[in-house]
Amino acid sequence: MDLRHSLRGTGVAIVTPFTASGEVDYTALENLINFQLNNGVNYIxxxxxxxxxxxxxKEEKKxxxxxxxxxxxxxAPVVVGVGGNNTYELVKDLAGLPLDKAAAVLSACPYYNKPTQEGIxxxxxxxxxxxPKPIxxxxxxxxxxxxxxxxxxLRLAHEVPNIAGIKEAANNLVQCMQMLKGRPDHFLIVSGDDDLVLPQLACGMDGVISVAANCLPKLFTQMVNAGLAFDFAKAKALNDQLLEAYSLxxxxxxxxxxxxxxxxxxxxQNTLRLPMVPLTHESQQKVAAYLKQLS
Structure with a gap:
């Protein structure tokens, strides 16, 4: 399965908005989807x-x-996240979730168990x-x-059918270059590290699945598009405006x-579900100051 064309560019790892009482806020989610797609994001x-x-x-996920x-x-295409550390429970999820309209399934490495490379x-x-969809x-x-x-x-990319790409977020440029050198032609390689996207594009990566694109979609996608076009002077100027945002x-x-x-x-609304809590007042003030100077 070749995703290098359909998922080239900027994907956004979209947040789940909640109401003040902690329920999924579908009105806000619709507004977010429109905000991101209207400002150039390529897929959700x-x-x-x-x-x-x-x-x-599970019902909320469905x-x-x-x-x-x-x-x-x-x-735009939609990619659905289906990850965890219980392999056979995930097999059940893949059968039970509505994946018919998904372009692909994004699945994180098993967490906490710390399997060997063979286990992975x-x-x-x-x-x-x-x-039922490429992984x-x-x-x-x-x-x-x-x-x-x-x-x-690379072993998975070459040996296992239905493995179609990777979101790489190890913060390791050498590892990225090793994958790019050895990948099959069809294999999608995108960044999961917003702050490294610019040099990763220079190395030949196909784009990014981004956090920053949630809130700065226009500026961020312009930077990615410039990098994909190998216009690195423009990409750097845009990325310079984003550096503080990455830190925040x-x-x-x-x-x-x-x-x-x-x-x-x-x-x-600035609502998260425990054990996550909102930013401290000090950090929120820094966010407000950054957005004010950006505008």
Missing amino acids: VTLGTTGETPTLS DIILFTYEKVGNR FQHYKVLAGAS ILYNVPGRTGRNMEASTT LFAENNPAGVKGFLAELGLI
């Missing part, structure tokens, strides 16, 4: 870690997926065999506690940072 990734999926019920399909329509390989091999690997060792090495990624977005945790930005923009 729902139920990623940024969407606070560990705190969502409802969010269906709502996202409906509101995105034919304007076998985990994804089972998921790929069970998934995009997600390597994020800062959250999972285990790095998926380039050799494992992840100063405390994700998605508290991006929800702080979105609340400041008036797009959502």
